[in-house]
Amino acid sequence: MMRSLYSAISGLKNHQVKMDVIGNNIANVNTTGYKKSRVTFSTMLSQTLQGASSAGATLGGTNPMQVGLGASLRSIDQIMTQGSMQSTGKPEDLMIQGEGFFVLTTNGTDRLYTRSGAFSKDSAGNLVEPASGAKVVAANNTGTIKIDPDVYTSFTVDKTGVITGIKKDGTSEKITDMNIQIATFPNPAGLMNQGGSFYVESNNSGTVKRYGEGATDGSYPAGTKLISNTVEMSNVDLSEEFTDMITAQRGFQANSRVITVSDTLLQELIDLKRG
Amino acid sequence: MRLLGTAAGGIRAQQVALDVDGDNMANVNTTGFKANHTNFAETLATEMRSANVTMNGQPVGKSLSMGAGVLYNGIGTDFKQGAVKTTDRPLDVAINGSGFFEVTTANGEKAYTRDGNFQVDADGNLCDSNGNLVTLVDEGGNEMPKGNLLLTEGLEIDSNGTVTAMVDGERMSFGQVALALFPNQEGLLKLGSNLYGVSPTSGEPQLVSPGTEGTASLQTKALEASNVDLAANMTDMIQVQRAYQMNSRMVSYGDEMWSIANSLRR
Numbered sequence: 001m002m003r004s005l006y007s008a009i010s011g012l013k014n015h016q017v018k019m020d021v022i023g024n025n026i027a028n029v030n031t032t033g034y035k036k037s038r039v040t041f042s043t044m045l046s047q048t049l050q051g052a053s054s055a056g057a058t059l060g061g062t063n064p065m066q067v068g069l070g071a072s073l074r075s076i077d078q079i080m081t082q083g084s085m086q087s088t089g090k091p092e093d094l095m096i097q098g099e100g101f102f103v104l105t106t107n108g109t110d111r112l113y114t115r116s117g118a119f120s121k122d123s124a125g126n127l128v129e130p131a132s133g134a135k136v137v138a139a140n141n142t143g144t145i146k147i148d149p150d151v152y153t154s155f156t157v158d159k160t161g162v163i164t165g166i167k168k169d170g171t172s173e174k175i176t177d178m179n180i181q182i183a184t185f186p187n188p189a190g191l192m193n194q195g196g197s198f199y200v201e202s203n204n205s206g207t208v209k210r211y212g213e214g215a216t217d218g219s220y221p222a223g224t225k226l227i228s229n230t231v232e233m234s235n236v237d238l239s240e241e242f243t244d245m246i247t248a249q250r251g252f253q254a255n256s257r258v259i260t261v262s263d264t265l266l267q268e269l270i271d272l273k274r275g
Numbered sequence: 276m277r278l279l280g281t282a283a284g285g286i287r288a289q290q291v292a293l294d295v296d297g298d299n300m301a302n303v304n305t306t307g308f309k310a311n312h313t314n315f316a317e318t319l320a321t322e323m324r325s326a327n328v329t330m331n332g333q334p335v336g337k338s339l340s341m342g343a344g345v346l347y348n349g350i351g352t353d354f355k356q357g358a359v360k361t362t363d364r365p366l367d368v369a370i371n372g373s374g375f376f377e378v379t380t381a382n383g384e385k386a387y388t389r390d391g392n393f394q395v396d397a398d399g400n401l402c403d404s405n406g407n408l409v410t411l412v413d414e415g416g417n418e419m420p421k422g423n424l425l426l427t428e429g430l431e432i433d434s435n436g437t438v439t440a441m442v443d444g445e446r447m448s449f450g451q452v453a454l455a456l457f458p459n460q461e462g463l464l465k466l467g468s469n470l471y472g473v474s475p476t477s478g479e480p481q482l483v484s485p486g487t488e489g490t491a492s493l494q495t496k497a498l499e500a501s502n503v504d505l506a507a508n509m510t511d512m513i514q515v516q517r518a519y520q521m522n523s524r525m526v527s528y529g530d531e532m533w534s535i536a537n538s539l540r541r
Contacts, residue, residue, distance in 0.1 A: 068295070
């Protein structure tokens with residue numbers, strides 16, 4: 001059967017995936033700490049009708065003659081750029097300005113990474129991710145952040161991740177071993193998406209580095225700081241998504257035309273033989 | 276009956292043309308894709324009467340020859356620049372001008388691409404999104420060792436292709452992304468996955484530094500879009516469709532005429 005028919009099908013499928021990714025980006029346009037993805041395509045194998053020949057004594061060389069067989073998905077990349085900040089006035093809301101991720105744990109030993117710092121406190125004073133209840137891991141990577149409600153009425157977090165508790169009598173003190181950890185990866189785009197704004201390590205994300213006061217790699221790297229009372233907004237740019245959506249729609253349409261034309265050609269062939 | 280063979284040849288040729296158009300259309304959003312087009316040529320003509328025939332010393336007339344249809348004799352690639360589309364990703368690189376990035380594939384062979392969607396893997400290699408290693412060269416033009424970006428942060432590529440990254444708070448250079456130029460880039464073999472390979476007609480690649488005089492410059496945080504022109508491709512497809520239809524009509528007419536000849540004697 002015709003190559004063009006299958007090239008067009010590959011084009012249709014790819015553009016559908018592109019639409020899926022755009023749809024997901026737009027759905028997360030207001031998700032705190034969301035990082036957008038984008039799709040890239042590549043060519044498929046080509047069928048060689050005639051190979052290249054090198055130049056001879058009297059004749060020049062000829063170029064190869066190859067028919068491409070369509071397109072395939074090449075990558076779905078996560079774009080890890082900074083989102084803008086949104087001030088909330090809630091002391092548990094934290095945002096990372098610069099590289100890195102908050103570290104969370106659900107059972108004490110597992111490690112989840114997220115850019116979404118919209119945390120809350122539970123009844124025991126643990127700083128948790130409100131949807132899942134995962135606790136925020138401290139810089140020393142052993143404990144989790146807990147602000148004892150019997151001792152402290154409120155707290156503040158400074159830009160280096162140090163937590164200061166305010167006691168009932170109005171005095172304040174630094175809470176020891178309760179510093180927010182920020183983790184970085186050599187290849188953050190290699191992290192696996194886990195849902196719930198969580199990422200987990202993959203074998204292409206590289207070795208994790210842990211920062212914060214009392215952490216293995218020292219205090220936060222240059223250019224990274226914590227901002228409290230704010231959350232990081234999604235880095236989805238609607239104007240970009242909509243233009244991408246036009247591209248996807250038109251690309252899809254063009255490929256569907258190739259299918260209808262291929263179909264009429266086949267019909268033409270069938271009509272050749274009457275009776 | 277030459278007509279049937281001529282028309283069948285026409286159908287075959289238009290079929291290839293549609294295949295090429297379909298492939299272009301499928302790759303309308305493929306990074307760094309270059310559109311292809313089919314070239315046709317006439318086949319050898321049969322001489323029905325030679326020019327040198329004489330009768331009683333008088334020349335009979337001009338030669339009479341009849342063609343036997345069409346051949347596709349080439350599929351050319353149009354290497355004109357695609358639109359440079361900005362992205363937010365620091366490791367996206369577009370080539371503004373001619374040349375190719377050089378990568379090493381899994382089997383150790385060199386391949387060439389216009390797709391600059393790069394990443395750093397966990398082992399500290401700059402690679403494309405299929406994991407093919409991008410060739411980085413030092414000032415002397417020698418290839419940098421594998422994994423030289425291990426333990427670095429904040430990788431950046433500038434318009435000259437120089438790769439810099441932070442090591443212990445200091446920005447250091449880690450080589451340059453080289454561009455490969457070919458004597459005949461239309462002769463490159465298409466390997467799929469946006470890669471091209473050296474062929475006997477392409478000639479050997481010459482590695483040059485981007486951004487110097489007479490060479491292409493790089494644009495970071497950008498990718499080169501496909502250079503397929505949808506309007507041109509769509510009109511091309513209409514032409515192909517009609518030419519195909521015409522050739523198939525000729526087969527029908529040929530069939531009909533043959534049937535008439537067959538029924539002369541009942």
